């Protein structure tokens with residue numbers, strides 16, 4: 561561990577005073593970040609190939625985002641709990657976001673994080689349907705709060721925290737036969753249209769259509785979690801747009817805030833109205849839709865749209881594939897756009913590889929539910945020269961394990 565961590569002044573304090581849940585944190589100190597590069601003490605430079613796990617889709621320190629933050633901080637910061645005052649950054653961002661989404665996804669409820677977006681969706685689905693049962697997929701990750709945790713697809717994460725939400729069932733992603741579990745008792749089915757932490761599992765042809773059809777037959781609401789796959793990551797602004805299946809509710813976070821903490825539940829205005837009665841104030845957030853976060857997120861989305869970064873992600877992803885797919889250590893490369901899972905021969909090997917890669921100056925990571933693979937999900941602004949450089953370093957690191 562000592563080998564791949566920086567020897568810096570804050571290291572001891574980091575372990576002494578910061579609550580840790582990872583038994584082996586990367587422990588790299590970063591002083592500055594720009595574009596795809598992170599800079600540590602003594603001038604050490606790293607290439608960020610994971611975008612803070614799907615957050616920094618337009619890279620670090622983008623001038624448009626920095627300007628938007630300064631400007632909004634100068635005007636006002638937090639004013640009032642969410643939804644009471646008319647705050648231009650929230651309104652303008654909701655308008656831009658929904659202009660990119662099909663019907664019925666025209667109403668946005670801002671929160672602070674992905675877990676909170678999921679909580680909001682689950683609650684609203686129960687309120688709307690009067691049903692209690694919720695269905696999630698095996699190997700899905702939706703967050704660490706009690707509700708979101710109840711829906712994730714890995715028992716080892718959940719068992720120590722039971723009792724969780726009752727009446728939760730699990731189906732296998734891409735198994736059409738499991739859709740029979742969705743019934744007239746089901747309030748909602750929560751699905752990542754591309755499963756991220758499972759190791760980038762794409763939906764098979766016809767699966768999402770069949771899922772939606774079953775939801776329609778039974779009156780269950782279909783919720784897509786695009787917290788990790790949104791904002792151009794998979795080669796479309798949102799992954800569901802590639803597959804032509806529009807959910808009843810969409811959960812967003814991560815890149816939504818352009819590097820600031822922001823989450824959102826997007827649904828139809830008719831459905832969103834249910835928050836206002838039985839009970840009124842059916843959901844409350846103090847900081848949700850923080851004006852500075854909305855200003856930053858909107859600036860980031862404008863960059864994604866102006867530079868066609870979603871479309872570019874497809875071509876750039878293929879460039880990574882061309883460089884790496886033939887490497888003897890990589891058993892399999894699965895992905896879409898700029899979200900790739902590269903499978904090595906074992907969890908131990910992948911773990912070791914991520915450490916060696918950091919020594920070589922590239923930041924990579926594994927997946928929660930696919931430990932033998934490492935992820936490649938760089939800022940969408942990465943250029944082709946940077947991809948060449950990154951792949952050279954990846955190959956160098958692969959040769960050292």
Ligand code: PLP
Pocket residue numbers: 613673674675676678701702703704752756757785786787788789813814
């Ligand atoms: N859903 C997905 C698909 C995620 O990848 C994550 C976080 O990694 C979450 C939900 C939870 O988001 P947050 O950590 O912002 O609560």
